[in-house]
Amino acid sequence: VLAELIASGIAIGAIYGLVAMGFAFVYKATGLVNFAQGEMTMLVAYIAWTIATSISANPFIVAAGAIAAAVLIGLLIERVIMRPMLGEPIFSSVLVTVALAVILRSSITLIWDAYPHGFDLAGGKSIIRFGGAGLRGAQVAAIVTLLAATVAFYLFFRFSRIGVAMRAVALDDRTALLMGISASRVHAVAWAASSIIAGFAGVLFAMIYDLSPAMFQLGLKAFPATILGGLDSVVGSGFGGVLVGLVENLAGGYGGSGLKDVAGFIMIIIILMVRPFGLFGEREVLRV
């Protein structure tokens, strides 16, 4: 049982990690916590499901469509809703994302419906065995995606032009502007990228469990992961996700489902009390 719990804990943790990376990506570039991350995850998953059921179930077509939709959603949100808020207090911008979350959540229920749907794609439900534990295809895919994303982002921030620009903006946006970096382009890339990662997480989650309007809770579950990893550490968030998934699953296995639901939230409070900047985050130094 322990092996099963650990294996499925890592799998769900990988999905939390992906969503958490989306949080960290936006936070790093814009200094905002995007409370609509879970809803974006859900929206992309619903679009992917619609493509799979009404156009073609070919996984490549679905993936391409989902990525295109995710980029579009990310850019649209950045351009139409977030960019006019530049220069306003952080408080206002964050509340805008809270409002956006509510809007997205209810429009999904209005456009599609409130019932759960199964989402099967390219053998996502077939079982693969590793020693004592069996995992579904989609669970393995989640772990692989997380690993790939971690490597990709490490390389991206280290070597790519826009990645370095993004780090510069995160460090000091005014100096970055003086160096000729377009902050609004960096923001646009961050929103699009975080939307893509969120989309991957959403599709994989829907394949393992079901597609339902309750999926936005994925965003809430990923909060502890980002905070554990450090809000400004994209790679740390991925790792934090796996840890949170493990703790949650073990708590659920040995302490009952009530404990499973709140394990993540209890972790948030403990982490914030002990190490508010997370395991990999940078300690925030406050100067007057």
Next chain:
Amino acid sequence: MRSGTFKESYAGLIVLTDSGWVWFWSIALLLLMAVMPFAVNAYVLSLQTLVLITMTGALGLNLLTGLTGLISLGHVGFLVLGAYAYAVLVVKHHLPPLAGFAAAGIVPALFSIIVGLPSLRLRGLYLAITTLAFSYIINSVILEARSITDGARGIAVLRPEMLGLDFSSDQAFALLCLFVATVTLLACLNIRRSRVGRAFMAIRDNDIAARAMGINLQRFKLYAFMTSAFITGIAGALMGIYLSFVSVEGFPFLYSIEALAILIVGGLGSSLGVVLGTLLIVLLPEAVRILFGHLGSGLESMLSTGVHEVKSMLYGVVIILFLRFEPRGLVGVWHDAKRLWVHWPLRY
């Protein structure tokens, strides 16, 4: 043309209002609200009651978020605690309703110390996330503590009878809500002009400067949490009685968003703003329903199947529009209108 006003003492600066007309219109409004329950139909009466209860709760959040600048996304947790404290004591243990109301304030206030403690170290976003987590933990605890709260089954609550008065009719209950809302409003207005209120505002504007001026941050942040939770808890008890049923599902997360929307729409930190914001936010879905009713049946049927969704969408849109175009909220609009009225046709 009216000249500027000049104050000659500190007392004159912090007085509630220096205008007799403001007193006159406030009392006239209060009397109107007191007579209204006996003149309108049941539907309008229930809306009036809802506005009064919502106003009480939003005033509670305003003390914390508007006045002290601590963002809480989990205020619905205090609401549900207040409702359960009242229901458990009065329905299950047959205590007098007055004791129930006291507990509905005190229990959330005690819990708020637990939530408030992390807030002493955290600021801004982190605090918002902590309070959000707290409201989910509260729900889970209430569902698990079956021996105290009956878990997911919920508790049916009857209208109270206290101090020799019977509040079982809708009219009497509306008057009770009016009384509580008025007292809360007065309390909030007066906290603002007291030493404590000034400390709250100093913390909001710059906490480091506030500490340098000798304000004990720990103490005053906890005060803010406790008073805010106390008021919200009372509103929760009233809400439970209004719904006549207390359950975790009866207090969805949407309420936290609704309260924030009220503060933003009204104007952060202002009690007048809370009143205006509550009116707009609570009556907005009704206004939209009436509008859609004229437009056609297709939209109306969508509205009746997805009330919850349409409501949340409206709140979201209103929050975004106000933050973007009128961050000062309705209070700002009101001040502009007043200035225009006094100085027209001059601009200043």
